[in-house]
Amino acid sequence: MGKDLEFHVTATDGRARSGVISTPRGEIRTPAFMPVGTAATVKAMLPESVKATGADILLGNTYHLMLRPTAERIARLGGLHQFMNWQGPILTDSGGFQVMSLADLRKLTEEGVRFRSHVDGSKHMLTPERSMEIQRLLGSDIVMCFDECPALPADRDRIAQSMELSMRWAARSKAAFGDRPGHALFGIQQGGLERDLRQASAQALQEIGFDGYAVGGLAVGEGQEAMFGCLDYAPDMLPVDKPRYLMGVGKPDDIVGAVKRGIDMMDCVLPSRSGRTGQAWTRRGQVNIKNARHADDPRPLDEECTCPACRGYSRAYLHHVFRAGEMISGMLLTWHNLHYYQQLMAQMRAAIAQDRFAAFEAGFHAAREQGDIEPVT
Numbered sequence: 001m002g003k004d005l006e007f008h009v010t011a012t013d014g015r016a017r018s019g020v021i022s023t024p025r026g027e028i029r030t031p032a033f034m035p036v037g038t039a040a041t042v043k044a045m046l047p048e049s050v051k052a053t054g055a056d057i058l059l060g061n062t063y064h065l066m067l068r069p070t071a072e073r074i075a076r077l078g079g080l081h082q083f084m085n086w087q088g089p090i091l092t093d094s095g096g097f098q099v100m101s102l103a104d105l106r107k108l109t110e111e112g113v114r115f116r117s118h119v120d121g122s123k124h125m126l127t128p129e130r131s132m133e134i135q136r137l138l139g140s141d142i143v144m145c146f147d148e149c150p151a152l153p154a155d156r157d158r159i160a161q162s163m164e165l166s167m168r169w170a171a172r173s174k175a176a177f178g179d180r181p182g183h184a185l186f187g188i189q190q191g192g193l194e195r196d197l198r199q200a201s202a203q204a205l206q207e208i209g210f211d212g213y214a215v216g217g218l219a220v221g222e223g224q225e226a227m228f229g230c231l232d233y234a235p236d237m238l239p240v241d242k243p244r245y246l247m248g249v250g251k252p253d254d255i256v257g258a259v260k261r262g263i264d265m266m267d268c269v270l271p272s273r274s275g276r277t278g279q280a281w282t283r284r285g286q287v288n289i290k291n292a293r294h295a296d297d298p299r300p301l302d303e304e305c306t307c308p309a310c311r312g313y314s315r316a317y318l319h320h321v322f323r324a325g326e327m328i329s330g331m332l333l334t335w336h337n338l339h340y341y342q343q344l345m346a347q348m349r350a351a352i353a354q355d356r357f358a359a360f361e362a363g364f365h366a367a368r369e370q371g372d373i374e375p376v377t
Contacts, residue, residue, distance in 0.1 A: 054342030079139030145173035275334030
């Protein structure tokens with residue numbers, strides 16, 4: 001990696017691996033799950049609360065931050081770390097995925113993407129060079145190159161054209177990123193579900209040279225079976241001595257399956273978004289706290305969980321505050337979900353280190369098949 005960033009694989013078990021990414025702002029234990037702080041905040045959480053769940057790194061969103069409060073304002077105020085009071089590493093995405101999802105509000109060219117803001121309709125141009133500039137102003141520790149990410153399913157010609165454009169943008173991103181000791185630039189593999197296009201993308205990225213590599217263009221509508229089918233080969237096309245990041249994933253069983261296939265880093269809005277909508281993730285699967293069956297249930301969400309929601313509050317209380325529209329509902333459920341995700345990552349790191357990942361995976365699926373336990377009546 002760059003002069004001040006290093007990645008070491010400390011253990012492997014099959015294709016699963018654990019390790020450490022060392023940065024000037026701290027170590028990132030892998031496999032790592034990155035909570036998403038879209039607008040310089042993980043919704044419903046204080047930064048110190050996010051840290052307490054076990055998170056080593058957060059993800060910030062270039063598209064949303066460039067629109068408000070703007071990267072220039074954040075830079076004037078000391079950078080994103082100081083602005084949001086998070087002193088650990090931050091990865092920022094390039095803005096490409098959000099811009100591509102604007103559909104009728106954007107126009108794609110070789111230069112970049114011209115689009116209208118979803119906030120106020122103002123016109124903007126996002127290019128590889130501008131994306132690098134925004135991420136530099138934010139002060140990101142890990143910067144993502146600018147790419148295009150078409151939704152699946154899509155025809156092969158569309159996927160091929162998109163991948164080739166993304167590789168040209170990757171080269172421009174690398175040139176614009178320049179020499180920034182202490183900061184890393186990740187390339188993004190594209191190619192949809194086409195194995196030969198994935199291989200061509202991986203080769204192009206390695207010829208350019210990056211500090212880490214993402215598997216992009218998945219979790220965009222193809223379904224878990226197809227995603228796993230791609231992950232059966234795509235990560236192995238990337239350098240073994242660099243971090244591998246699967247973007248936008250996902251549900252707990254997606255994460256376990258991705259780690260099994262050699263992925264080191266993941267992010268998703270799911271644990272925080274679910275928390276705000278009354279969904280809790282537990283070792284036995286999902287609990288919908290809105291359901292009336294929880295109204296008189298004195299048990300915690302999960303008897304084995306040590307998060308504040310489970311240590312201090314009953315399902316009955318969580319059901320009540322959600323139904324009443326109280327802010328504490330989203331706060332407690334989000335804290336629980338993020339805690340669960342980080343515990344899942346810690347369990348996988350331990351299982352890989354002890355060469356028992358297969359046993360862990362079997363136990364993970366068995367608990368979920370058992371399902372949430374009905375209250376005693």
